[in-house]
Amino acid sequence: MSSGIRNEAPINAYYNHFLNLKLPADKVFATYVWIDGSGINMRSKDRILNKVPHNLSMIPKWSFDGSSTGQAKTENSDTLLIPAAMYRDPFRKSPNVIILCETYFDNGTPTDTNHRNHCAKVLSKISDKDPFFGIEQEYTMLDLDMWPLGWPKTRGFPSVGKNRFSYCGVGPYVVGREIAECHANACIYAGMDFEGTNAEVMKSAWEFQVGIAKGIKAADDIWLGRYLLTRIAEYFGATISFHPKPMGKYLPGTGCHHNFSIKKMRSEGGLEEVQRVCKILCEKHDTYIKNYGLGNGEENKLRLTGKHETAPYDSCRWAVADRGASIRIQRSTVINKKGFLEDRRPAGDCDPYRVCALLAETCL
Structure with missing residues (x-):
């Protein structure tokens, strides 16, 4: 410590x-x-x-x-x-x-x-539809000088090409595993619906997932997970950033993807309902995107460039098995004709209460 x-x-x-x-x-x-x-x-x-x-x-x-x-x-x-x-x-x-x-x-x-208040009200209106959320929180581990852990202090950025070795990697290109593993145990002990963790594409970037959880619990768990993560980092002389683009345009950003479904989507023939909600999410893109990050989503523009597995900030597209789409439908959902959708637009610093409320409103 x-x-x-x-x-x-x-x-x-x-x-x-x-x-x-x-x-x-x-x-x-x-x-x-x-x-x-x-x-x-x-x-x-x-x-x-x-x-x-x-x-x-x-x-x-x-x-x-x-x-x-x-x-x-x-x-x-x-x-x-x-x-x-x-x-x-x-x-x-x-x-x-x-x-x-x-x-x-x-x-x-x-x-x-306090966006939880509104989120709880919206979710109560569709409680009979059995809403489920799964949230993927990306983050960056920083030294106390605000430089990413494991990055060279005197020679600038690590090789961009070598960053691909960090994703789900092992060995010298992965740093911060001690923090991530302590965090995983703490989250499970606390009672979160913690589902997993992995190293991300950029060296010193990681992700943890919560859900699938019913109602507001996934959003609660993300906030509690952020708190535990930041406190655990104290013990290692580190800090945590959720900024959507912490290290400039040439390196990947930090998102907080939200997976969403209601009972109708998970039932036979639910693909049609999944597609209906995807259309609404794109039709209201300008409104939603402003709620998907801090400061009306302005900093999220730095991340949503159409590169690094993101869609452009100023447009919306949904597609099957396409990580460059704004909203992704897994191929298994199409094959099974039922499942869920993944909204990939929210930034790492979004408020999951705001995002979950907007996703739920598509079913009112």
Whole structure:
């Protein structure tokens, strides 16, 4: 763990000693986690509970200084934390918990970056259609100097041609596996619907997947997964970037592909419904693309260039087995005449609540 403190070896020994102290049975840590005013960074703080919580109703509401997180004005800074999902804590271990929260102003309205509220309302309207989501989160591991892990410090970028060896690779072209494997175990321990992980095309880039999960859980799991990943990186003196194009136009970007289906798509003859939704997603491309990344999707333009397995930002096309399409239908879905679609447009820094809500709205 890189702490910025001298003599890290004894510091780590003391840290592990105190972290592993046996606490009284009636004292439980609850780490409240929320999205701050940036729309991508996360904040957290701990509260001690006097009883082991067995469900979300046992977690009290809380508050924080929203003026320090870009979510409220100084003269009216009290911002509410409303528990939304509970996970096991992989850092302190069970029975300690991590609580994913929604944020609200004191008048009861959602803060500007609380898109979970709207997503939950939309999904409730199609709950009878059995919506399922699977989300693929790409990211880049950076050193604390904001340069990718494993990249040469004095000789510029690694060979572009050699980047192809990183994808699902082993050996010298792959870096950061320790972080990815710690993250995978932490996610499974926490109770996420964690499905897998792999090294990506650009050296120091990785991906993890959640789902297939029903309703809002996949989006919840992505946010919790981002939090766990960023915290685990602290131990390795690293940081995580979800920026859609972290290292310029000649190298691959970072996406967050969303796979979506409803019961009708997964049933016999569901291919027709898959195609119907694909058409809607392209017809409303201009509206949707603005919600598929930070800042009205402006930075996502750097990624969606028509290169590196992306479609151009200013157009939309759906196709079968084509990773250069905006929306991809797997060949197995065509063969079986039922299945799901994959929207490949969302950026690595998108809010999955916004994306899931828009996908669900196509079925209203």
